[in-house]
Amino acid sequence: MVRVRFAPSPTGYLHVGNARTALFNYLFAKHNRGKLILRVEDTDKERSKKEYEDMLIEDLKWLGIQWDEGPDVGGEYAPYRQSERLDIYKTYIEKLLETGHAYYCYCLPEELEKERQKALSEGRPPRYSGKCRHLTPEEKKRYEEKGIKPVVRFKVPDGRTIIFDDLIRGHIEINVDEFGDFVIVRQDGMPTYNFVVVVDDALMKISHVIRGEDHLSNTPKQILIYEALEFPIPEFAHLPIILGEDRSKLSKRHGAVSVRAFKEEGYMPEALFNFLALLGWHPKEDREILSKEEIIKEFDIKDVHKSPAVFDRTKLRWLNGVYIREIISLDELTRRAEPFFKKFGYIADFEYYKKVLNAIRDSIETLSEIKDRARPFFVQEFEFDEKTKEELKSETAYKVIQKFYEKIKDRDSLTSQDFKKIMKEIQKELGVKGKQLYHPIRLALTGEHSGVGLDLLIDVIGVEEVKARIKRVLELFE
């Protein structure tokens, strides 16, 4: 049974890089009919917050990632919040202490930091010396009496080379001399990541650990702990990281990188899902637009790349546009767009929003663009800039508008067909055509030089509104 997990620490919004990791875990689980476990890694008391956990869950759900076990849904291996598993960790810490795989260390953090800096500046690998490895009971007692609280360190064996096969990267060898005895319990009594991750993954029967490349160098430490605790070692797969435009690890410096930010910008979760899946993975046939089901069906961890990928916002925008105009149904799109209309002060009912979207969906790539693109459907008293005023004052423009008004002022309906017919008549009667003919009407109706098709606009706003707008312009530029 395939069991994988996504284990974020609740320290802020869900980052797209983490979202991608969650997504690949999800895809792997679903493809193999396995289970996805959500585990909250909140052992860092300083930075973890419950609100962040709630936001994480919300963002993950929004993206369309579902899990089988987790802090919100429970499961056979509960609890799924590390802060609630402290007793479990304690047991295993004691075990390591008893078997001599770990020991208490009374060194002060300030001293160690100094040593670290010194080693770095001298070009030596910064690693702990191991000086507390062989403390006598008397020495321990002395430290205790001084009130120094110890940390617990894992005893790293000398000269071992850890070898494992990464599902994505293949054969990996790392010599453990690279690092010294590392801390597994902090001074405040909280166990650290490298330790708890092993205990949890083992106890939760995780079969495949799929995570970011930045964890690759932690893997030997963890394997050492698996061995010390006599746990079976899972398979590992290290995903390439996601880069920003400058080819460094994608971070806040690169602009909006949280899933929440994309949601608020008006991205479709399906588009982000699709896009993220394509970052480092590629289906057998050359296709860009794939549904969740298709991706699950085709996903194979072996097809995941080794090299990192740049997060290409432009392509994401394009993909989102495809979802907006071709994939999401009009009703669904309207439901999602409603909050955006309201945010921009465009107040109307659902049916009206639907008509507007029908007219503009081909020209927007995110729902935020509704602000500009839908303006003519809602704003009557728009301003004219200088350039526009000049144009409207010109003789032909004014004549066209005047003629148009004459022809519609007594009508009680005006369809796209009627509109086109009327424009043809004006063309014949005034001898004005093309841009000269349509542009004045566009300006009078929208105040803008480009935008939605006038026939579509008229269809939606209706004849009375058209009359009002035209009349207003006529009066303004008499």
Add this chain to the structure above:
RNA sequence: GCCCCCGUCGUCUAGCCAGGCCUAGGACACCGGCCUUUCACGCCGGCGACACGGGUUCGAAUCCCGUCGGGGGCACCA
């Protein structure tokens, strides 16, 4: 500094494992054209890459070695 990973168009990538089918394919972006009352959509076309240097081979993007470049890690963060 040390360790690990990576290297095909500007970007995402196909091809690499099983060398010839590759004058290297697709997508985004860009440029041009068509459609069109405008913008957009759509359609058609163009530009554009095997990091470099050595091997191996009749033949290398594909195999080997080296160089260079990029990234990640080296915490009482996860």
